C-alpha cells in the first residue's frame with residue numbers, strides 16, 4: 001500500500017512548501033487553539049463537573065467534529081480526479097502502466113489519510129474524558145468510544161468514495177463537488193427522511209441519524225443495534241461498489257471518446 | 258520489422274447527428290531510427306493519429322502496430338514501447354522536479370535503487386540538472402516542455418510520439434528542443450514529431466509526411482518529395498571564372514536544365530562560410546531524371562569550367578507545404 005506511487009505523489013502535494021513562516025504560523029495557531037480548548041475544558045471536565053456533564057461535553061465535541069466532516073469531506077475529495085483532467089495531467093497519468101485500481105485506490109487512500117489526520121487533534125481530549133468516565137463507574141460502556149470513531153471513519157470512507165466516483169464521472173471539479181454534496185445531503189439526509197413514510201428503515205441510511213441517534217446516544221437500544229450495523233455495512237458496501245465502478249470507468253471515456 | 262505501422266486507419270468523430278471523418282485510410286510505416294516529420298494544417302488529423310498510436314483513442318477502423326505489438330488488442334504492452342508527449346499538457350507544479358520524475362519512474366515500476374541514476378540521466382539529457390531541486394512551478398515554459406520530455410524518457414521507450422513539442426517556445430528554446438531531438442536521434446529512437454515549424458523539420462527528419470483532411474497526401478524522403486511535387490530540383494553552382502560560358506552551356510541542355518541564371522548578389526552558401534564573389538554563382542532548376550544531376554556537373558567539368566561548388570540548397574519545406582495543401586480543413 002505504501003508503495004502506491006499515486007498515494008506517495010498525493011502525500012507529497014499535501015506538504016506545505018518552502019514557505020517556512022506559513023508552516024510555523026499554522027502550527028502555532030493549531031497549538032494555541034488546542035491549548036485554549038484543553039485549558040478551558042480539561043480541568044473542568046476531568047475534576048470539576050459530574051460524570052454526566054463530562055459525558056455531554058464528549059457528545060458535543062464528537063457531534064461538532066462529525067458535522068464538520070460531513071460539510072468538509074465532499075469538498076476535499078470532489079476534485080481529486082477531475083482536477084487532474086482540468087490541469088491536463090490525467091492523460092499522462094493514464095498513459096503510465098499504473099493500473100486503474102492503483103490510481104483510484106491511491107487517490108482514495110490519500111484523502112482517507114488526510115481525514116484520519118484531521119481526527120487526531122481532538123483524540124486526546126476524548127481519551128481523557130473516557131478515562132475519567134470509566135475510572136469512576138461502569139455506567140458508560142467503553143466500547144462506545146471506539147464505536148463512534150469506527151462509525152465516523154466508515155461514514156468518511158463512504159463520503160470520500162462518493163466524491164471520487166463523481167470526480168471521475170463528471171469532467172468538471174465544480175460539478176463533481178456539487179454532485180457529491182447534493183447526493184450526500186439531498187439524497188441520503190433529506191431524501192431518506194422524505195421516503196421514510198413509505199419505508200421507515202430508510203432513515204438509517206442518513207449518516208446524521210446513524211451517528212447522532214445511535215452512536216452518540218447514551219442508551220443504545222438493543223433493538224436498534226441490528227439496523228445500525230446493517231446500515232453501516234450497506235453504506236460501506238455501497239462505497240466499495242462506487243469505487244469498483246470508478247476503477248472500471250477510469251480509462252473508458254478516453255478510449256471511447 | 259517496422260517500429261510503427263498503421264494500416265488503413267480511419268477515425269470518424271460523432272458529435273450529435275454530425276459525423277466528421279478525421280482520418281481517412283491512413284497508412285504509415287516507420288523503421289527503427291526514423292525521424293518522421295508529421296506536417297499538416299490545423300485540423301488535418303495529426304493529433305488524432307498520434308492519440309490513436311498512443312492507445313488513448315480508438316480508431317473507427319484499421320490496425321496499429323507498435324514494435325510488432327497490436328496496439329488495439331494489447332494497449333498496455335504497446336504503451337510500454339512508447340514515450341508520448343501531448344500537444345497540451347499540464348505538470349504537477351507543487352512538487353519538485355526530481356519528485357515529479359521519481360513519480361513517473363515509480364509508475365513505470367522502475368526499482369527504487371535504479372531511479373536516482375535514471376533521473377539524473379534524463380535531467381542531464383534535457384539540460385535540467387541544475388533545476389533538480391526546484392519546484393516545477395518555478396520552471397519556465399520551455400523548461401516545463403523539456404521536463405515533460407524528460408518524463409517521457411524515464412522508461413527508455415524505443416518509439417517517441419511528440420505532438421508539437423516546440424509550440425509556443427521562443428527561438429532559443431526551440432533550438433534547445435531541436436538539439437535534444439538530435440541527441441535522441443543519435444540514441445537510435447524512432448521519433449514521430451508533428452510540427453508547424455517547417456524549416457526545423459527538414460534539418461533532422463529523414464522522412465516527412467504531409468496530411469490534409471485526414472489523408473496522407475505525400476510521404477517520403479524530403480528531397481525526393483520536393484522534386485516529385487515541384488517537378489524540379491533547384492541547384493546552385495559556383496565557378497572560379499567564366500560564368501558566362503557556364504551559363505551558355507546550361508542553356509544548351511534544355512532537357513535537363515531550365516531557367517539558368519547568374520545571381521546578381523554576393524552569394525553565401527551557409528552561415529559563416531566564405532562569400533562567393535559576385536557574378537560567379539549560377540542557379541538553375543534541374544528537371545532530368547531524379548538523382549542524375551551529376552550529369553550536368555560532368556558536362557561542365559569536361560568543358561573545362563572550374564567548378565567550385567555544386568549543391569542543392571536546403572529544400573524549402575514551406576513552399577512544398579503550400580503547394581500540396583489546399584488550406585482545407587476536415
Ligand SMILES: Nc1ncnc2c1ncn2[C@@H]1O[C@H](COP(=O)(O)OP(=O)(O)OP(=O)(O)O)[C@@H](O)[C@H]1O
Pocket residue numbers: 257270271272277279297298299300301302303304305306344586587
Ligand atoms: N473529440 C473530438 N470530437 C469531435 N471532433 C474532433 C475531436 N477531436 C478532433 N476533432 C476533429 O478532428 C479533426 C482533426 O483534429 P486533430 O486535432 O487531429 O487535428 P491536428 O492536425 O492535430 O490540428 P492542429 O494542427 O490544430 O493541432 C478536426 O477537424 C477536429 O475538429
Ligand SMILES: [Mg+2]
Pocket residue numbers: 303304305344420
Ligand atoms: Mg494537434
